[in-house]
Amino acid sequence: NDDLKIVDEPLELTVHIHHVRSTAYDENWPVEKVAQELTNVYLKNATVGSNTTNSEEAMNLLLATGKLPDIIGSARIKEAVDQYGPQGAFLPLNELIEEHAPHIKAFFDENPDLMKAASSSDGNLYYIPYLPDGKYGRGYFIRYDWLETLGLEVPNTVDELYEVLTAFRTQDPNGNGVQDEIPYFARQWEELPRLVTLWGGRSSGSDTYHDFYVEDGKIQYPYMGEGYKEGIKNLAKWYEEGLIDPEVFTRGSSSREYLLSENLGGMTHDWFASTAGYNDSLADKIPGFSFKAMIPPENVNGDRIAEHRRILVKPDGWAIGGTNKHPVETIKYFDFYFSPEGRRLVNFGVEGEQYTMVDGKPQFTEEFLTNGRPVNSQLYEIGAQLQARGYYQDYEYEKQWSNQYALEGIELYEQGDYLIPDFLGVAMNADEQRVFDKYFSQARTYMLEKQQAWILGAADVEEEWDAYMSQLDRMGMNDVLEVMQSAYDRQYGG
Amino acid sequence: MKNMNLYSRGDKIFVFANMVLIALFTVAALYPFIYIAALSFSSGFAAAAGKVVLTPIELTLAAYERVMSEPAFWNSYKNTFIYTFGGTLTSLLIVIPGAYALSRPQLWGRRFWNLLVAFTMWFHAGMIPFFLNMRDLGLLDSYFGIIIGFAVNAFNIILLRNFFESIPTSFEEAARMDGANEWQVLWKVFVPLSKPAIATITLFCIVARWNGFFWAMVLLTDEGKIPLQVYLRHTIAELSDDEEFSSTLLSAPYSVETVTAAIIVCSIIPVLLIYPWVQKYFNKGILLGGVKE
Amino acid sequence: MANISNSPSDRSDGVIAGSAPSVGPTRPFAKRLDRIQMHLRREWQIYLMLAPTIIWFLLFLYRPMYGLQIAFKDYSVFLGFEGSPWVGFEHFQTLFQSDQFLRALKNTVIISSLTLVFGFPMPIILALMFNEILNETFKRTAQTIVYLPHFISSVIIAGIIITAFSPSAGIVNTVIGWFGVEPIYFLTKPEWFRPIFIGAGIWQEAGFQSIVFLAAIAGVNPSLYESAVVDGANRWQMMWKITIPCIMPTIIIMLIIRIGNLLEVGFEMIILLYQPATYQTADVINTFIYRQGLIGGQYDLAAAAGLFNAVVAFTLVMTANTISKRVSKTSLW
Amino acid sequence: MSGVFLEGIVKRYGSLSVVHGIDLEIKPREFVVLVGPSGCGKSTTLRMIAGLEEISDGTLRIGDRVMNRVAPKDRDVAMVFQNYALYPHLNVADNMAFGLRIRKTPKDEIAKSIEEVAQILGLTEYLERRPADLSGGQRQRVAMGRAIVRHPDVFLFDEPLSNLDAKLRTQMRAEIKRLHKRLGVTSIYVTHDQVEAMTLADRIVVMADGRIEQIGTPMDLFNNPVNTFVAGFIGSPPMNQFSAVIEEGQGGLVARANGTTIPLPALEELRGAAGRDVVVGIRPEHVHLGAEEGTSAIPIELDLIETLGSEALLHTHVGNETFVAKVETHGEIGHLQGVNALHVKPERVKLFDRETGRAIGRAA
Amino acid sequence: MSGVFLEGIVKRYGSLSVVHGIDLEIKPREFVVLVGPSGCGKSTTLRMIAGLEEISDGTLRIGDRVMNRVAPKDRDVAMVFQNYALYPHLNVADNMAFGLRIRKTPKDEIAKSIEEVAQILGLTEYLERRPADLSGGQRQRVAMGRAIVRHPDVFLFDEPLSNLDAKLRTQMRAEIKRLHKRLGVTSIYVTHDQVEAMTLADRIVVMADGRIEQIGTPMDLFNNPVNTFVAGFIGSPPMNQFSAVIEEGQGGLVARANGTTIPLPALEELRGAAGRDVVVGIRPEHVHLGAEEGTSAIPIELDLIETLGSEALLHTHVGNETFVAKVETHGEIGHLQGVNALHVKPERVKLFDRETGRAIGRAA
Numbered sequence A: 001n002d003d004l005k006i007v008d009e010p011l012e013l014t015v016h017i018h019h020v021r022s023t024a025y026d027e028n029w030p031v032e033k034v035a036q037e038l039t040n041v042y043l044k045n046a047t048v049g050s051n052t053t054n055s056e057e058a059m060n061l062l063l064a065t066g067k068l069p070d071i072i073g074s075a076r077i078k079e080a081v082d083q084y085g086p087q088g089a090f091l092p093l094n095e096l097i098e099e100h101a102p103h104i105k106a107f108f109d110e111n112p113d114l115m116k117a118a119s120s121s122d123g124n125l126y127y128i129p130y131l132p133d134g135k136y137g138r139g140y141f142i143r144y145d146w147l148e149t150l151g152l153e154v155p156n157t158v159d160e161l162y163e164v165l166t167a168f169r170t171q172d173p174n175g176n177g178v179q180d181e182i183p184y185f186a187r188q189w190e191e192l193p194r195l196v197t198l199w200g201g202r203s204s205g206s207d208t209y210h211d212f213y214v215e216d217g218k219i220q221y222p223y224m225g226e227g228y229k230e231g232i233k234n235l236a237k238w239y240e241e242g243l244i245d246p247e248v249f250t251r252g253s254s255s256r257e258y259l260l261s262e263n264l265g266g267m268t269h270d271w272f273a274s275t276a277g278y279n280d281s282l283a284d285k286i287p288g289f290s291f292k293a294m295i296p297p298e299n300v301n302g303d304r305i306a307e308h309r310r311i312l313v314k315p316d317g318w319a320i321g322g323t324n325k326h327p328v329e330t331i332k333y334f335d336f337y338f339s340p341e342g343r344r345l346v347n348f349g350v351e352g353e354q355y356t357m358v359d360g361k362p363q364f365t366e367e368f369l370t371n372g373r374p375v376n377s378q379l380y381e382i383g384a385q386l387q388a389r390g391y392y393q394d395y396e397y398e399k400q401w402s403n404q405y406a407l408e409g410i411e412l413y414e415q416g417d418y419l420i421p422d423f424l425g426v427a428m429n430a431d432e433q434r435v436f437d438k439y440f441s442q443a444r445t446y447m448l449e450k451q452q453a454w455i456l457g458a459a460d461v462e463e464e465w466d467a468y469m470s471q472l473d474r475m476g477m478n479d480v481l482e483v484m485q486s487a488y489d490r491q492y493g494g
Numbered sequence B: 001m002k003n004m005n006l007y008s009r010g011d012k013i014f015v016f017a018n019m020v021l022i023a024l025f026t027v028a029a030l031y032p033f034i035y036i037a038a039l040s041f042s043s044g045f046a047a048a049a050g051k052v053v054l055t056p057i058e059l060t061l062a063a064y065e066r067v068m069s070e071p072a073f074w075n076s077y078k079n080t081f082i083y084t085f086g087g088t089l090t091s092l093l094i095v096i097p098g099a100y101a102l103s104r105p106q107l108w109g110r111r112f113w114n115l116l117v118a119f120t121m122w123f124h125a126g127m128i129p130f131f132l133n134m135r136d137l138g139l140l141d142s143y144f145g146i147i148i149g150f151a152v153n154a155f156n157i158i159l160l161r162n163f164f165e166s167i168p169t170s171f172e173e174a175a176r177m178d179g180a181n182e183w184q185v186l187w188k189v190f191v192p193l194s195k196p197a198i199a200t201i202t203l204f205c206i207v208a209r210w211n212g213f214f215w216a217m218v219l220l221t222d223e224g225k226i227p228l229q230v231y232l233r234h235t236i237a238e239l240s241d242d243e244e245f246s247s248t249l250l251s252a253p254y255s256v257e258t259v260t261a262a263i264i265v266c267s268i269i270p271v272l273l274i275y276p277w278v279q280k281y282f283n284k285g286i287l288l289g290g291v292k293e
Numbered sequence C: 001m002a003n004i005s006n007s008p009s010d011r012s013d014g015v016i017a018g019s020a021p022s023v024g025p026t027r028p029f030a031k032r033l034d035r036i037q038m039h040l041r042r043e044w045q046i047y048l049m050l051a052p053t054i055i056w057f058l059l060f061l062y063r064p065m066y067g068l069q070i071a072f073k074d075y076s077v078f079l080g081f082e083g084s085p086w087v088g089f090e091h092f093q094t095l096f097q098s099d100q101f102l103r104a105l106k107n108t109v110i111i112s113s114l115t116l117v118f119g120f121p122m123p124i125i126l127a128l129m130f131n132e133i134l135n136e137t138f139k140r141t142a143q144t145i146v147y148l149p150h151f152i153s154s155v156i157i158a159g160i161i162i163t164a165f166s167p168s169a170g171i172v173n174t175v176i177g178w179f180g181v182e183p184i185y186f187l188t189k190p191e192w193f194r195p196i197f198i199g200a201g202i203w204q205e206a207g208f209q210s211i212v213f214l215a216a217i218a219g220v221n222p223s224l225y226e227s228a229v230v231d232g233a234n235r236w237q238m239m240w241k242i243t244i245p246c247i248m249p250t251i252i253i254m255l256i257i258r259i260g261n262l263l264e265v266g267f268e269m270i271i272l273l274y275q276p277a278t279y280q281t282a283d284v285i286n287t288f289i290y291r292q293g294l295i296g297g298q299y300d301l302a303a304a305a306g307l308f309n310a311v312v313a314f315t316l317v318m319t320a321n322t323i324s325k326r327v328s329k330t331s332l333w
Numbered sequence D, E: 001m002s003g004v005f006l007e008g009i010v011k012r013y014g015s016l017s018v019v020h021g022i023d024l025e026i027k028p029r030e031f032v033v034l035v036g037p038s039g040c041g042k043s044t045t046l047r048m049i050a051g052l053e054e055i056s057d058g059t060l061r062i063g064d065r066v067m068n069r070v071a072p073k074d075r076d077v078a079m080v081f082q083n084y085a086l087y088p089h090l091n092v093a094d095n096m097a098f099g100l101r102i103r104k105t106p107k108d109e110i111a112k113s114i115e116e117v118a119q120i121l122g123l124t125e126y127l128e129r130r131p132a133d134l135s136g137g138q139r140q141r142v143a144m145g146r147a148i149v150r151h152p153d154v155f156l157f158d159e160p161l162s163n164l165d166a167k168l169r170t171q172m173r174a175e176i177k178r179l180h181k182r183l184g185v186t187s188i189y190v191t192h193d194q195v196e197a198m199t200l201a202d203r204i205v206v207m208a209d210g211r212i213e214q215i216g217t218p219m220d221l222f223n224n225p226v227n228t229f230v231a232g233f234i235g236s237p238p239m240n241q242f243s244a245v246i247e248e249g250q251g252g253l254v255a256r257a258n259g260t261t262i263p264l265p266a267l268e269e270l271r272g273a274a275g276r277d278v279v280v281g282i283r284p285e286h287v288h289l290g291a292e293e294g295t296s297a298i299p300i301e302l303d304l305i306e307t308l309g310s311e312a313l314l315h316t317h318v319g320n321e322t323f324v325a326k327v328e329t330h331g332e333i334g335h336l337q338g339v340n341a342l343h344v345k346p347e348r349v350k351l352f353d354r355e356t357g358r359a360i361g362r363a364a
């Protein structure tokens, strides 16, 4: 298959690859071997800081050396390209894509917003992002067996939810004679304010916590809205009544394992893929254990909102170094991974090894799926699904090894289409950035402090709300929103 | 006064109360170790669920099997030993003469030199300049770079210098009368007489080397050269699954918690063995009998 | 005179010392040269001993210090130290105009001072207590154990603390429950953060830090205890009147160094233990910078804070050192 | 004041026994001096009495309390250490005040005591100095002062004067004696100095190798040493000793050694002792340059003259054995050069059994 | 062997001057002893010679090299320290071998030297011990040994024998003297001990307060002290001194003090001195219990008798002034109790100017 060959003579390019999964480039990854063969482009590892687990640190070290390799792939590369691309550290890709990367071009033509989202404030695209596939990220999970025990229905509205949680709290659904149930829990305490959506508030606009969101073309911050206030007020009440894990702020990542395996937890909001797994792993321990997804209850306004979804474009990906002598070949190389062969390679691994073609579609081999090792880890090891690389993920790959209950849950959500549009982020120019840096972090700190204080009952949201809002004003939140807006308008306005 | 029999009643009570307090503190200090030991022998799920308190839950050796089966683990263990021994040795070879020189009253500019050393305890260049400096010196990604780049530490110098200053001058004078030059005074008299202090800074060097990871992470590229602590971090990163998929490890006999704990247990054992060796030198009366005060 | 200063003969050197005592400004330069030459000939070995240390410091610590200039620059890692534009005191302004920085500064000073008051004496007390143990085996075992927590990462220590202070299952709440106290969610209570943090620090580090003092105590002349015991001192008095005065130089040195770290509170543990709810007492300069700066790679801001920190530290240390030198004749330089 | 009673006191360091069983009764107010060669266990014995070393075996009583296991501070003894053991961080005044402060003596009383003692010891102008800034002798005096100010029940002195100059030593010696007279404190004193031992002691205890050789008043020890060891130890320069055989001479028994004949005193014990192997002892002070009534001449060869001022030591030899004589100089030593014989009175000659070393015919 | 020459040697600590300018010529092979009260600067002077203290002013030469700025190790002197300064981490053998090893002496030679010296000092059985396990005297001997093994050009001794027992001290003293005879090493020796000073010294240097008071042979100092200080310092017990006024008596001039009249020697300098204020000095050894030819009686009151064996010290007083007499005991002290007068020959009486303290009519 020679039409994928980019150059006739083998071309060697240097590369920096840094992602928590693979902190250096490995020339012996089977995926790479195949890619080399197909493209005739050979990458040579030139990663800096490959022993740190922090990609930004590695990136900064790399930049500080002043000698950039031809290709730079990294987690959170967007910040670097936004800042240093205009300074010449990275090559702008727009024209290169236009002329030499048909597959990439085709993808962006189809998804213009993603192109905008990945672009920098000067309008140039400096990196090819990793583009996840699949819609749903997190969903509500509840103990169906408990509902059954107590003779309750799956709650349909926020009020019903309140009743169900109260029943979980008071009626001893686990049947051990003690009211030790924790009705709502979360691994990340940030999933608690997520519940303000039940009162028409917002907690974030993307899969990043505490992010901005867009409403009617206007940038908004979730912790400044009326619905949020209402939600917090109610959450404080719930917390007080014991409907929420009293240790939600400190229990941390072990809470799901602990509360589920001890038969204590009733409901959570978490990733489909991982949460559904407990139905299998706890089946023996807790007879009848059934922890499955439920659709978002209707909020006070009658809407069902799934605030969280898989992000569409990641700040991870790769870029071309400013001193690269072969930009054309490089962009062609990038484009390879958007070609059907390349995309299959990066998603599924090597044909005949990890997958075979069944009905024209890649299908993981039985051996690969059942050898007891996590599929994703196995793929990382061979250089597939490498997120420091710009590529377009194929949800099919995940589907093939997803838990049946997860798929069921996603199916449930698919039916209703509860998703709301994601905020894809903005690229600010230097002036905007300065304003943002000056105010935002501190204002957010303040908001989070207040949020926790209100939920914990240390202060009252009603009483403090006005003072809170004016304090935010004083802390420059309005300026922040203003610069965000101008950046947003510039980026997505067209 | 090694014997309790000659203690007064009040002193016996005092000593006893003291012993009880120490015992309590010791128990408290022992707990973290017991905890990670228990963790390392627990099942992955129990550990991840935070059920381990004092004893292993669902006892298993899986974590150790996982750790010990990795050649990278042993390699990093070896590297840690190289850094620790090489680093400590280099450190002592530079610090001991340096501290000695700084303790000499006849050294001109003594105040200045001491200040030059002490100054660095508060003014740090920062990561990037240090990294670039190491690069310019050609010390990136080498055993030697890690060993020499962190050989000296102002605190240790000051500690040792102070001890040297407290040694009665008579010993130095006696050695000089015996014909010793500076080096001989240092190595044949001061060093043997400073065993407690040297043991202390040796321990500090060893511990710093043993625990140090940050610069190894930054300066090393070759995975074959990383020390244990960096390996530990790699392992944690590797095992902490994406939060989306963490259930994929639910059924594994080990988890990131147990493997981490197992590595920590393995890494603590050598330092556990070092300390008693150091303690030997804390014995009283090193200067005893030498001079009539 | 001039040719004498070049003469290598000991005799002529001696004559100069003998016949021309300190005064006589006739040829100060030649005299000085002679003095230097004399001194070096006699003491060259100590300079040779000092050299590796000084070279090391210059090469590895002072050489990169030009990087501190980024505190006054809008630093771009890509453009480098020279290429980045000067911004003067902008970063310092950013810091000082921020309420949260001032709060963090205040918290830092409070936490540091409390640590100084409670945390600094603990290793000393521990060392003194160890000194009173007669049973060698017990002593050594206990010493080895108390130094262990130092080797356990903050993450694990923090985990243990969080569990211990958990309102439902934590040992602390269980114990206070016996006295009829309602469970307290300690880790979200701003007023509890400092005691817990400082206590944790003591728990983790006191044993390790006591090593310095153990070594110092080993240097105390045992015959002083004999003298004191015959003078009628009990163990307690001996501790106060013999041991502590004898290890005072070490204590003072450690204290001065510690004072220099007044604005330096390790953020690793704080990040693990604090919550937005406890920011008001827990947020320190380093956590502030961490949230503010390093997440976005703002080395320049961090450098500004670091420089501020260092200048304060240095001022404090200078002061402490001068006082100490005057009062106790012990000093850092 | 209390007496001090040692019964079968033994000290072992591990398996090494350094004091082998000491019995000693010290009466209240008595001044007892321990002498003996270096390393014989004097300091160790003193330290056991002070409570600084555990007593391996035997009983120690002070007054009527058994003290074996009583803490030093409850024994009410004060001690001057051989190595001073001054507190380096305290100045002279505070060093002396230490014991008093510990016992919560009122401030003004402390000040008074210190002033007084400093006066006695000539330390008044050094009260503010630290030990490190004092000369050896000055330190020794501070150590002395520290014990004196405390007015204890028993004084223990471990060579307190060994670093003082002669003048000060004489003065301090008399001062101690006077102090002892005034306070009547039971005192145990270790020294190497003949003069100190002889002048200070009510009784002297001669120790050797962890054992007591003889206990007695100074004159008693000087005149009637129980064995060659004590004879050689008490008196300075030591008694001349040489091996001899008893023979029948003209006027009675004589001792023959190295070709010399020394007439012996007429003692009961010597009856029929002819042929017995003995050690003959003659004190350097007991020889005369000129013949006197009843003396007999010992021919000697002069080796060396050491002048001590009004006296001189003649180092000589009799056959192969060295013999030291102490003679008056009358201000010059010229007349000593030609000396070739010494004269001794028979009653001054001591005899010891050659095997056991025990004195033969010890008076009283 | 080299001589040691001090010219105007001064030592200052900061502004405090402790040695004020010492001129002293020590001839090659000479044995010079420094004596003086505690704190007078003896050790300091010795340390300047050793090179351990910088010389603030003046010139020091050893042989013909100016040594002011020469490092101690290049002066080829050995020193025994007052405080021993043993290496606590080395055993006795290694302590002694230290200097030799530094100088790369061959192993077997070191072993031989050590064995020999240990023999002399009676340390053979302690060679393996650390200083901490030795008694005070044993430590002192090790310190001695360390200097001796080195065979240096000049020996410096700072009270090397002060911790030894009388017997050992006598023995060591003789040993040092013999060693000095044999090796002929120039030696400077600091001591407090009269006897040591008198017996060892070729010349004695009496220091006071950082100055030299007198230099001379032992007998010279004893017989002709230049002033009251030296008179009081040399001789033990010290010379009795009391103020008196010269008057015209029957047989010549007399000194009158405390209601006593003491006939004086007929000296040139006293001519016409009647009425002059003087200090009268009489050595304790120079009084007699019974009247002899030419003696005159001094009525005394007896305070205390100190027995030294064959001699006793009578502590008495004459008017308000104490007066010590050294008399023979002849083995008992009973006859001393009733003594109420002492006798002295006029030629034994020394006179000093009351103002300056200088001797009047110093012979030679």
Ligand SMILES: Nc1ncnc2c1ncn2[C@@H]1O[C@H](COP(=O)(O)OP(=O)(O)OP(=O)(O)O)[C@@H](O)[C@H]1O
Binding pocket: D013, D016, D018, D036, D037, D038, D039, D040, D041, D042, D043, D044, D045, D082, E132, E133, E134, E135, E136, E137, E138, E163
């Ligand atoms: N800790 C110890 N371990 C072993 N032997 C010891 C120890 N301390 C002392 N000795 C030995 O015990 C013996 C008695 O020592 P001690 O100090 O009592 O002698 P001393 O009579 O006071 O001698 P000196 O007059 O020289 O001070 C000595 O031989 C000494 O070496």
Ligand SMILES: Nc1ncnc2c1ncn2[C@@H]1O[C@H](COP(=O)(O)OP(=O)(O)OP(=O)(O)O)[C@@H](O)[C@H]1O
Binding pocket: D133, D134, D135, D136, D137, D138, E013, E016, E018, E036, E037, E038, E039, E040, E041, E042, E043, E044, E045, E082
């Ligand atoms: N470092 C110093 N600083 C100030 N004064 C000092 C110092 N060292 C010694 N002196 C003083 O110098 C004087 C002479 O001391 P030195 O040790 O020479 O006396 P010494 O004659 O040897 O006395 P001793 O016979 O008691 O040993 C003393 O008064 C002493 O206090």
Ligand SMILES: [Mg+2]
Binding pocket: D042, D043, D044, D082, D158, E135, E136, E137
């Ligand atoms: Mg002793």
Ligand SMILES: [Mg+2]
Binding pocket: D135, D136, D137, E042, E043, E044, E082, E158
């Ligand atoms: Mg001295």
